[in-house]
Amino acid sequence: MLLNCTNLVAQIFPPTSYPQGYFRDPLDIPMRLAGNFGELRPNHYHMGFDIKTNARENLPVYAAADGYVGRIKIEPFGFGRAIYVVHPNGFTTVYAHLNAFNPALEKWVKDQQYQQESWKVFLELPANLFPVKKGDFLANSGNTGGSQAPHVHFEVRRTNGDVNLNPFLFGFPVDDAVPPQLQRLAVYDRTVSVYEQSPRLFPVRAISGSTYMPTPSVITVTSPVVSFAIGAYDTQTGSTNHNGIFESTLLVDEQPVVAFRMDNISYNDTRDLNAHIDYKTKFQGGPFLQFLTELPGYANAIYRRNKGNGAIDVSDGAVHTVSIVVKDAIGNTSTLNFKIQYSGTDPERPAPAGKKFYPQMMDGFESADCEFYIGERCLYDSVHIRYNKSANTNTEVVSSIHTIGAPYIPLRDSFLIRLQPTRPLTDAERSRTVMQWFVGTKKEVQKVQWQGNWASARFRDFGSFQLVVDTEPPVIVPIGFTDGSNMSKAVRIAFTVKDNLEEFKKVRVLLDGKWLRFTNDKGKTFLYSFDEKCMGGQHELKIHAEDEAGNVTEKTYNFTR
Known part of the structure; x- marks a missing residue:
């Protein structure tokens, strides 16, 4: 039976051919996997190999083949710090969750961040700027971004179209004699x-x-x-x-x-x-x-x-x-x-509550103070969407609570929600109104767009929605320093930002009137390690933080270096 099944399966998936031995292991230790391509993760497929680094950081990471550094990404979540190497055979390899890049690349990236005045960057590089040979040192391994433990996330993509391919198809040296x-x-x-x-x-x-x-x-x-x-x-x-x-x-x-x-x-x-x-x-x-x-x-x-x-x-x-x-x-x-x-006995079932919505169809729901519209690309299967309205006693909340659908129904694309407040709002209140989504302890806010008395926003999950007038600015919390500190023995400056709705939109720091690069890995602590941008003497550090509603806090700290 098994042999027959295997032959029949081949009718569905014809043979494919990928270059074998072209790419090397990006590390100099035996390749052992913490995760593989297509592995199931919250809201996404895993798109490459997670290569173990023996629970350590700062192992050297090498170019898998000849090519050039085509892109650099730095972000608080996701890849953290990542390098994309473009190869002449039509493929691109990606190396993520890295620590420091090789010195020349690290300096160039830092210069670009200061030119753009942004730590978070996605840089496109010309082919002649950083060519690499197979085995060239690219960076040190790390645990940056969405990583939960030290490892290297490694991908192989088809350069044309940027489609990820399963690295197993390229013959990487992973010992595997174990069936699923x-x-x-x-x-x-x-x-x-x-x-x-x-x-x-x-x-x-x-x-x-x-x-x-x-x-x-x-x-x-x-x-x-x-x-x-x-x-x-x-x-x-x-x-x-x-x-x-x-x-x-x-x-x-x-x-x-x-x-x-x-x-x-x-x-x-x-x-x-x-x-x-x-x-x-x-x-x-x-x-x-x-x-x-x-x-x-x-x-x-x-x-x-x-x-x-x-x-x-x-x-x-x-x-x-x-x-x-x-x-x-x-x-x-x-x-x-x-x-x-x-069995021939199909039991009767009660009709589900709510309006039935279908994939690949746009439809909506309208009431006196709530409207929502589900687009063609939102649903995967037809389903009844229930709606419920309940009162709200929170003084900062200026609408009823509108519960739409169930959180166990996934959405591919965001859907549009329009709500009316329960009382007239002043212009100042309207300018600070956000829509809040919540399910259990999970929350998210979006700044609303006003059309007459309707406030609209888009979300990618069903749940409960309400309008909140947020007039409370974020709070800047310095770590280990105060105004007037002597920081001559410190190696870095650190602070965090807290907000009453648990989200902030933008943080900008100036040192003596010039932008200063603070990292914000994993969206937690903002860090700056002292370098040539802050020499000895008296300095003024100005921190600007803004939340989704537009509330702003600015703090100024003078210190000696």
Whole structure:
């Protein structure tokens, strides 16, 4: 059965060819992975390798092949500090979460930051400025940006179109003789939205080698149309990390129906992970479940169809054989086999509350003081969107609380919300009004646009929304210094910014009237390490902080260096 399945899967995914041995390992230690391409992460696919650095920082990172430094990115989250190397064979490699770049590159980047008066930069470099040879030193490894522990995030992209490719396809030296591990099977009723049900979950067990079977092996369903999802992970020889699987194919009655493969994904589409997983189950604290069906709103999907989208008609009542074949990028394979049969009894269900919205259609809801509009690219599956209005007693809140949809329904694009305040606002209040989204303890604010008495903003999640007049400026908190400090023995200046709505928009620092570069890695502490920009003597440090509502705080500190 397994050999037959493997041959049938090849009908969906034809062979591909990528240069082998062209790229070297960017580190000088054995390549061990903390994360791989296509691994499931909150709201995105993981888009490369996370290469372990033995829990250390400042390991040398080398160019994977000849080329030139084409881009530099520095940001508080995401990549942190990253280098993009463009290669003559049509590919680009990316190295992220770095510490210091090589000295020449570090100096050039610093000069650019001072010219732009911005620590956060995304720089395009000409081909002749920083050419590199394979094995040239690029930077030291680190833990900057969205990294949670020291490692190097490494990507291979197709330069034309900037599409990420699975680095495993290029033959990097990762020892892997371990097939993917299957954990569970999920079965869905496809006569209703995936967001208006909870799947039936079945544990699976290995029965021989890498062949698995659920309990029970024959599954009886009450829906005439069903689909499936799996819980699975991959790992490598000698590793305990649960990494992502590369490929899975659904076969029904020995015919391939649909499959997905983690071989190339654009950053424009990485949020579509939310259409590949059972987002509701994961949001509610359950496991990652990967659909073996393509939802109707999933554009540019990782799926390939052979006979339909993965929703299986079992209304004939016959016993159907099902196989789910799971592979890693090396070719190690596991298979889940079971049977499924419709019982002929489709239970009645109460109609869900709310208005039904559909993918690839624009529609809206309007009431006296709340309107929202969901665009064509917002939804992955049809679903009823509930609306509820409740009173608010907070004096800073100038609208009712408007709850739209459920937070376990994912959105690909932002949707438009328009609210009216519950009382007339002065011009000063309108200029300081923000719309706040909240779910549980999570919050986000956006500055509103006014059209008459309607305040509008866009958000990318369902939840509760309200208008807040924010007149409280952010607070600047110096760390280890005060006005008049003698800092001759200090090695750096540090401060933080706090805001009552937990978000600030802009921070700018001047030293003796000139812009001074403070880093803000992970959006926490602002840091400046003393260098040639601050020599000995008396100095004036002026810190300007602004929040989303436009409230401004300025503090001036005099110090001696």
